[in-house]
Amino acid sequence: MGTIGELGEFALIARLTRRLAPGPDVRLGPGDDAAVIAAPDGRVVATTDLLVEGRHFRLDWSGPYDIGRKAAAQNLADVVAMGARPTALLVGFAAPPGTDSDWAERLYDGLADECRAAGASVAGGDVVAAPAVTLAVTALGDLGGAAPLTRSGARPGDVVAVRGRLGHAAAGLALLTGGRAGPAELIAAHRRPEPPYRAGEEARSHGATALLDVSDGLVQDLGHIADASGVRIEVESSRVPVPEILGPDGLRHALTGGEDHAFAATFPPDTVPPPSWTVIGTVAEGAGVVVDGREPPTGAWDHFPT
Structure with a gap:
C-alpha cells in the first residue's frame, strides 16, 4: 500500500474521502474549499478536541481503527451532552510521512463507523505531515429548536444520575500500564469508549436541569456542574455502579477515571429519571462535591500534569 508520504497529500485525501459516506445533514462534503452542513435549528452546537500520540493514545496499545473511533466518540459525546443531535465531524489528521497508508485508512474507517453509530458523518478536514500522530476533531450538532442543556441548571433538591460505563477505561489503562493483558473487556474500554448516544435525548425528555459528558472523572466533572450552578453535589458511593470486573479499586476508578x-x-426532585439511568446522589445548598459526606478521592485526568 505504501506510505502516506509516498502517496502525497492529494492522493491521500482522495483515498481517505472515498471511505466516507456523507449523512443527510452534509449537503456538500469533502472535495471543495469547505463543507456545507444543514442547520435546521438556525444554531450550531460546536466542540473541538485534540488527540496527541503519547498523551491520549499509544500506538503499541491501540490500533488505528480504535483510535479513530475514540477520537470521534469523545467529540460526539460533547455534542450529545448539550442535548443536541450530532450532525458532522471535521478532522485534521497529522502524521509522520512514513506512516502506512493502510494505517490511515483504518483510522478513517474508525472515524466513519463511530459517526454512523451516532447518526453523524465526517464532512471534511485536512492532512499534514508531523513528527507524531495528532488528530484535531471538530464536532457539530443541531438542537432541534430546544434550549441547550448546560452545566448551570442544577438546583437544590434535584437528583443526580449517570448513564453509561464508569471506570472501565481507567481500569483498562491501569492494566496496560502494568503490562497485563486482561480482562479484555477493560482494555477494550480504554481503546474504544462506547458513549450511550441516546443519553441527551433521554435526559431532555425527562426534564433534566443539567447535563455533561463524563470525560475527566465523575467527581471532577460533577464539580463542573456544582461550580456552574452554585450548588453542592452529594454522592452516595453505595449507589455508584461498580461492576465486579473493575476489581478492588473499582470505586476509585468509577469516581475518578475518565474517558468512558x-x-x-441532574433531574428535578419530582422526576423519575429514565430506567437506563442510575441515581447516585442529590443536589444541595453549598459548593463542591462530597462523597458520603466527605471530601472525594483525587486523581482525575489533567491535560497539563505537573
Missing part, C-alpha cells in the same frame, strides 16, 4: 464518556445529569 458516560453522562451525568
Whole structure:
C-alpha cells in the first residue's frame, strides 16, 4: 500500500474521502474549499478536541481503527451532552510521512463507523505531515429548536444520575500500564469508549436541569456542574455502579477515571429519571462535591500534569 508520504497529500485525501459516506445533514462534503452542513435549528452546537500520540493514545496499545473511533466518540459525546443531535465531524489528521497508508485508512474507517453509530458523518478536514500522530476533531450538532442543556441548571433538591460505563477505561489503562493483558473487556474500554448516544435525548425528555459528558472523572466533572450552578453535589458511593470486573479499586476508578464518556445529569426532585439511568446522589445548598459526606478521592485526568 505504501506510505502516506509516498502517496502525497492529494492522493491521500482522495483515498481517505472515498471511505466516507456523507449523512443527510452534509449537503456538500469533502472535495471543495469547505463543507456545507444543514442547520435546521438556525444554531450550531460546536466542540473541538485534540488527540496527541503519547498523551491520549499509544500506538503499541491501540490500533488505528480504535483510535479513530475514540477520537470521534469523545467529540460526539460533547455534542450529545448539550442535548443536541450530532450532525458532522471535521478532522485534521497529522502524521509522520512514513506512516502506512493502510494505517490511515483504518483510522478513517474508525472515524466513519463511530459517526454512523451516532447518526453523524465526517464532512471534511485536512492532512499534514508531523513528527507524531495528532488528530484535531471538530464536532457539530443541531438542537432541534430546544434550549441547550448546560452545566448551570442544577438546583437544590434535584437528583443526580449517570448513564453509561464508569471506570472501565481507567481500569483498562491501569492494566496496560502494568503490562497485563486482561480482562479484555477493560482494555477494550480504554481503546474504544462506547458513549450511550441516546443519553441527551433521554435526559431532555425527562426534564433534566443539567447535563455533561463524563470525560475527566465523575467527581471532577460533577464539580463542573456544582461550580456552574452554585450548588453542592452529594454522592452516595453505595449507589455508584461498580461492576465486579473493575476489581478492588473499582470505586476509585468509577469516581475518578475518565474517558468512558458516560453522562451525568441532574433531574428535578419530582422526576423519575429514565430506567437506563442510575441515581447516585442529590443536589444541595453549598459548593463542591462530597462523597458520603466527605471530601472525594483525587486523581482525575489533567491535560497539563505537573
